[in-house]
Amino acid sequence: MRRAAAPVAVVAAALAAGCATPHTIVDDPFEVAETSSAPEITAVTDVGGGDVPLHGELVMEAPDGVAVIGETLWVRGRSFGRQPTVEVGGRPAAVLGRTHDGGLVVRVPTGTPAGSQPVAVSNEVGRGERAIAVRRYAAVLEPGADQIGWADVGAAGPIPAGTTPISGAQWLALSSDGRAAYTAGPQSAALDVIDLPGPGTPKVVYRLDLGRPGAPGSAVVGLAAASAAPVLAVVRKDDVMLVDTSSPLHPARSTPRPLPREVRDGRVVAVDLSPDGKLLAVATEAGNQVLLLDLGTPARAPVAGALSVLPDVRESVLCDVAFSPGGDTLWVLSGDTPRSATVGPQPTELRAVRIGADAQSLAHLSVGRTVAVPEAATPGRLGVGRARPLASGAAIRLPPERHAVYFAAGLRAGGGTSIFAVGSEDAAAVALTGPDRFGRPDLTFEGRWLLAPAAVDDGSVRVLSTAADGRPTPPGSARPITAIPAGSGPAPAGTRPAPELRIQP
Numbered sequence: 001m002r003r004a005a006a007p008v009a010v011v012a013a014a015l016a017a018g019c020a021t022p023h024t025i026v027d028d029p030f031e032v033a034e035t036s037s038a039p040e041i042t043a044v045t046d047v048g049g050g051d052v053p054l055h056g057e058l059v060m061e062a063p064d065g066v067a068v069i070g071e072t073l074w075v076r077g078r079s080f081g082r083q084p085t086v087e088v089g090g091r092p093a094a095v096l097g098r099t100h101d102g103g104l105v106v107r108v109p110t111g112t113p114a115g116s117q118p119v120a121v122s123n124e125v126g127r128g129e130r131a132i133a134v135r136r137y138a139a140v141l142e143p144g145a146d147q148i149g150w151a152d153v154g155a156a157g158p159i160p161a162g163t164t165p166i167s168g169a170q171w172l173a174l175s176s177d178g179r180a181a182y183t184a185g186p187q188s189a190a191l192d193v194i195d196l197p198g199p200g201t202p203k204v205v206y207r208l209d210l211g212r213p214g215a216p217g218s219a220v221v222g223l224a225a226a227s228a229a230p231v232l233a234v235v236r237k238d239d240v241m242l243v244d245t246s247s248p249l250h251p252a253r254s255t256p257r258p259l260p261r262e263v264r265d266g267r268v269v270a271v272d273l274s275p276d277g278k279l280l281a282v283a284t285e286a287g288n289q290v291l292l293l294d295l296g297t298p299a300r301a302p303v304a305g306a307l308s309v310l311p312d313v314r315e316s317v318l319c320d321v322a323f324s325p326g327g328d329t330l331w332v333l334s335g336d337t338p339r340s341a342t343v344g345p346q347p348t349e350l351r352a353v354r355i356g357a358d359a360q361s362l363a364h365l366s367v368g369r370t371v372a373v374p375e376a377a378t379p380g381r382l383g384v385g386r387a388r389p390l391a392s393g394a395a396i397r398l399p400p401e402r403h404a405v406y407f408a409a410g411l412r413a414g415g416g417t418s419i420f421a422v423g424s425e426d427a428a429a430v431a432l433t434g435p436d437r438f439g440r441p442d443l444t445f446e447g448r449w450l451l452a453p454a455a456v457d458d459g460s461v462r463v464l465s466t467a468a469d470g471r472p473t474p475p476g477s478a479r480p481i482t483a484i485p486a487g488s489g490p491a492p493a494g495t496r497p498a499p500e501l502r503i504q505p
Contacts, residue, residue, distance in 0.1 A: 074104075141500045233277075333351075
C-alpha cells in the first residue's frame with residue numbers, strides 16, 4: 001500500500017523573476033529521491049507569508065532577500081533525502097513541502113534570532129548550511145494616528161522600518177506564528193489583517209467582516225490573541241467572537257457567543273486570552289472584578305471563575321490584565337483611573353492570580369502575590385512578553401507569580417512617566433523613564449530587549465528600549481527611535497489613548 005508523504009511543489013523559474021506565480025502542489029512520494037550524500041544548499045529564497053496547501057496551487061511572493069518571522073522559505077539544493085531535518089537559526093522548522101528539483105519548503109519558526117542566521121539541513125549522512133538575513137518586527141499603534149509604525153528589532157535594539165496606513169484602529173494583536181497583525185477600533189465593522197512577511201513594509205491584505213455594524217451591543221471593547229494557539233478573540237459589548245487564525249492572512253470567524261450578564265453589565269475595562277486560547281480574562285468596572293470565561297464550551301462563554309479584586313473600593317480602579325507566558329498566572333494591575341479621580345489618589349498595586357488546570361481551581365481563584373508600587377500613579381498597560389520556557393534542569397525555577405512583569409505608569413513625584421519592572425522581589429524597579437507618555441511595553445522572545453512606546457506632544461510616537469536581561473548594551477544601541485512621525489492622524493495628540501506595542505514571537 002502506498003503511504004502518504006509530504007506534498008511536492010512545482011516551482012517555476014518565474015519565482016526568481018520576482019512575480020507572484022501559482023505553482024501546482026502534488027502528493028507523490030516517488031518524486032523524492034533517496035541519497036547517499038550530505039545535503040548541499042545552493043540557495044535560500046524568502047517567498048512571503050502565504051499558506052502552503054496540501055494540494056491545489058501555491059502562490060509565492062517576490063523575494064526581497066530578508067526572511068521575516070513566519071515567512072515561507074524555499075530551500076534549494078541537492079541530496080536532502082526523504083526525511084531531512086531543517087533548522088533556521090538553531091530552531092527546528094517543519095518541512096511543509098518538497099519541490100521537483102529536490103528543494104524544501106519551510107517556514108521561519110517563532111523564536112528565531114534576528115540577523116544573519118544559518119539555514120541547516122541534515123540527513124543520516126551529514127549536514128549542509130547557508131545563511132539568510134532574518135527580521136523581527138515590533139508593531140506600534142497609537143489610536144488616532146491612523147497608522148502603524150514598524151521597528152526592526154535586532155541584536156543592537158530597534159531601528160525604524162516604515163509605517164502602514166490604518167484607519168480607526170485602537171487595538172492591536174499578532175498571530176501566534178507572527179505572520180499577521182490584526183487591528184480593530186470601537187466602531188469597527190471589520191478586522192484589518194496585515195501581512196508582516198510580505199516584501200517591503202507590512203501591508204493590509206484582507207478585511208474580515210465582523211457583521212452587525214452599528215447594531216446595539218456591537219461596539220468592540222477589546223482584542224486579544226493567544227500566544228500559543230491560532231485563536232483571536234474580538235470582544236464586543238454584548239458578545240465575543242472567536243476567530244480561527246490557522247490561516248493567519250485569511251482568518252475565519254465563528255458565530256458570536258453572548259457574554260454572561262455580569263460581563264455585559266459590568267462594563268469591560270481590559271481583556272486578555274490565555275496562551276492556549278481556552279480562557280478569556282475580563283476585568284470589569286463594576287465591583288472591580290476579574291472573570292475567567294470558558295471558551296471551550298461550544299457556542300457559549302460561561303464564567304469559569306471570578307474574583308473581586310478590591311471589593312471594598314467603591315470606584316473602578318482596575319487598569320489591565322495579562323496572562324503569563326505559561327498561562328498559570330493572571331496579572332492584575334490597579335490604581336488611579338479616570339473613573340476614580342473623584343475619590344482621590346489610589347494605590348498602585350500589581351496582583352498575581354493563580355490559574356489552576358481544573359474546574360475546581362478556577363472556581364476558587366486566589367491571589368498569590370500583591371506588590372505595592374507607591375511611587376507609581378495612573379498606571380496603564382501590562383507587558384509580560386513571550387519568553388521561551390527554560391529547559392528542564394537548566395536553572396533554578398521560580399514560582400510562576402515571581403516571574404518578571406512590566407507596566408507603564410506616571411510618577412507621583414517629579415512628573416514624567418516610567419516603565420516599572422516587578423521581578424522576584426516584592427518591589428518595583430524603574431526600567432525606563434522619560435517626559436513622554438508611555439504605552440504598553442513588550443519583551444523580545446528571549447527576554448533580551450524591553451521596548452516601550454512613548455507618545456510625544458507633537459503627535460509622534462517614539463520607541464525606547466533597554467536591555468532587560470542585565471547584559472551590557474553595544475555602543476550606539478538602545479537609542480530612542482521614531483516609529484510614528486509627528487502630525488499623523490486627525491485626532492489631537494493629547495486626546496489619544498496610550499499607544500500599543502507588540503513584538504513578533
